Amino acid sequence: TQLLEQSPQFLSIQEGENLTVYCNSSSVFSSLQWYRQEPGEGPVLLVTVVTGGEVKKLKRLTFQFGDARKDSSLHITAAQPGDTGLYLCAGARQSGTYKYIFGTGTRLKVLA
Amino acid sequence: KAGVTQTPRYLIKTRGQQVTLSCSPISGHRSVSWYQQTPGQGLQFLFEYFSETQRNKGNFPGRFSGRQFSNSRSEMNVSTLELGDSALYLCASSPMGAGDYEQYFGPGTRLTVT
Numbered sequence: 305t306q307l308l309e310q311s312p313q314f315l316s317i318q319e320g321e322n323l324t325v326y327c328n329s330s331s332v333f334s335s336l337q338w339y340r341q342e343p344g345e346g347p348v349l350l351v352t353v354v355t356g357g358e359v360k361k362l363k364r365l366t367f368q369f370g371d372a373r374k375d376s377s378l379h380i381t382a383a384q385p386g387d388t389g390l391y392l393c394a395g396a397r398q399s400g401t402y403k404y405i406f407g408t409g410t411r412l413k414v415l416a
Numbered sequence: 417k418a419g420v421t422q423t424p425r426y427l428i429k430t431r432g433q434q435v436t437l438s439c440s441p442i443s444g445h446r447s448v449s450w451y452q453q454t455p456g457q458g459l460q461f462l463f464e465y466f467s468e469t470q471r472n473k474g475n476f477p478g479r480f481s482g483r484q485f486s487n488s489r490s491e492m493n494v495s496t497l498e499l500g501d502s503a504l505y506l507c508a509s510s511p512m513g514a515g516d517y518e519q520y521f522g523p524g525t526r527l528t529v530t
Contacts (some may be wrong), residue, residue, distance in 0.1 A: 346508075346522050347459075349518055349519065394459075403449065403464050406451075406458060
């Protein structure tokens with residue numbers, strides 16, 4: 305059962321454009337992480353959000369955790385080719401069998 | 417600090433064989449989790465070890481097992497390999513102190529079963 309849905313699945317945009325990736329769930333998470341993964345490598349942690357409504361910025365990337373802690377978004381301003389990769393969200397749960405649930409992923413390609 | 421290391425990086429095995437993958441966490445991290453990543457299923461949680469004890473387990477058959485040593489290094493074993501076990505196996509470590517949620521991933525081991 306996939307508990308974290310990401311949209312869009314694929315995104316191909318021109319350098320300089322803005323974009324938003326969404327991560328949605330019907331479950332509540334104690335925290336949510338965003339990762340970027342490049343081919344043949346492991347995911348690299350970008351940010352962790354913990355508090356409902358929290359907004360964090362990392363240069364041109366803005367991350368927001370939903371008020372109810374069930375969803376999150378990643379907004380990239382003025383995308384660059386170096387932003388190309390697979391973006392994954394992961395929700396952490398404090399109870400139950402699964403510790404971290406990963407989203408379905410958004411594959412982003414930024415064209416120069 | 418050195419990152420999470422995994423060995424080997426690439427592995428080719430035959431159906432029916434068994435395989436052992438190794439993971440060395442970031443120094444000081446006590447939690448090690450294992451994940452399987454495939455194009456069709458995405459990243460799926462296998463199990464987590466903390467202080468040599470399996471603390472959480474995903475929904476995988478008993479052919480998948482693991483262990484953690486006193487130095488926090490971890491190994492994952494897959495017995496009776498099937499073609500569907502071909503995947504990128506990722507290890508992630510975490511400090512798991514109070515309020516710690518971050519996981520840091522290794523580069524993965526690419527397993528191909530023929």
